[in-house]
Amino acid sequence: MNVKGxxxxxxxxxxxxxxxxLAFLGISTFFLWAEHKAxxxxxxxxxxxxxxxxxxxxxxxxxxxxxxxxxxxxGSDDREFPGKGDVQ
Numbered sequence: 001m002n003v004k005g006x007x008x009x010x011x012x013x014x015x016x017x018x019x020x021x022l023a024f025l026g027i028s029t030f031f032l033w034a035e036h037k038a039x040x041x042x043x044x045x046x047x048x049x050x051x052x053x054x055x056x057x058x059x060x061x062x063x064x065x066x067x068x069x070x071x072x073x074x075g076s077d078d079r080e081f082p083g084k085g086d087v088q
Contacts, residue, residue, distance in 0.1 A: 033040075
């Protein structure tokens with residue numbers, strides 16, 4: 001199977017296509033923002049509020065950090081840190 005004969009142009013010949021795509025994306029983004037700015041900014045506080053539980057899950061890495069505490073009080077840490085107790 002000949003991979004190089006796939007029919008797609010490589011290198012500088014694709015530059016006009018990329019420039020056209022970037023121009024289209026830029027113009028469409030401008031008009032979407034101009035027409036829907038009030039809707040987007042109105043929903044922004046609610047989106048930030050809905051994002052809080054997602055951030056909480058990522059900070060706890062899926063709640064894997066709550067196991068193995070053994071009911072010890074605050075301040076007790078059963079994890080081992082490199083260099084802890086290595087003072088001579």
